[in-house]
Amino acid sequence: KQEVTQIPAALSVPEGENLVLNCSFTDSAIYNLQWFRQDPGKGLTSLLLIQSSQREQTSGRLNASLDKSSGRSTLYIAASQPGDSATYLCAVRLQGGKLIFGQGTELSVKP
């Protein structure tokens, strides 16, 4: 059974710091991995999608990596800003199409 774990559960950093969010999954047979952002009371916004054959994806200050063999993904946020404060969720898509989510990392960037 696929399980997705995100560490840490919460993170508080000062503005300007570079930071890394971690996601691990137990079964390497995934179709892709997706990182989302969720603001309080809002829906999920897709940040980055990494196909199982890819190693990383970049969008602006965000970089996501995938190491399928070790069951790990990281989301790197460069030069963090208060506007980056949100909950970040990772999810793996199984071959059958189902998405399995982690519990999320709640990020707070202090001005």
Added chain:
Amino acid sequence: SQTIHQWPATLVQPVGSPLSLECTVEGTSNPNLYWYRQAAGRGLQLLFYSVGIGQISSEVPQNLSASRPQDRQFILSSKKLLLSDSGFYLCACPRDSYNEQFFGPGTRLTVL
């Protein structure tokens, strides 16, 4: 591009009352559609998914049901709500062949 609409945005219902949440999708045809629930302090749980009109698969046995009366409409229902049904309900569909999952704005349901 695809747009997902959900209605209502918020809902407060008494225990034992019925429920109907609606999700409609624009900008795509014959999408796979998903209902997720996010309970307070917990991750997202897949409830139902549909690959076409009238085709519903249930992931979690419970007092909720889903229907897909039209290609781009997905409805989540209950005949009698429980306190444990409170949560944030999200509709989702993948974007074309990339299978990048997109989510609607969600419905906040509080059962009292």
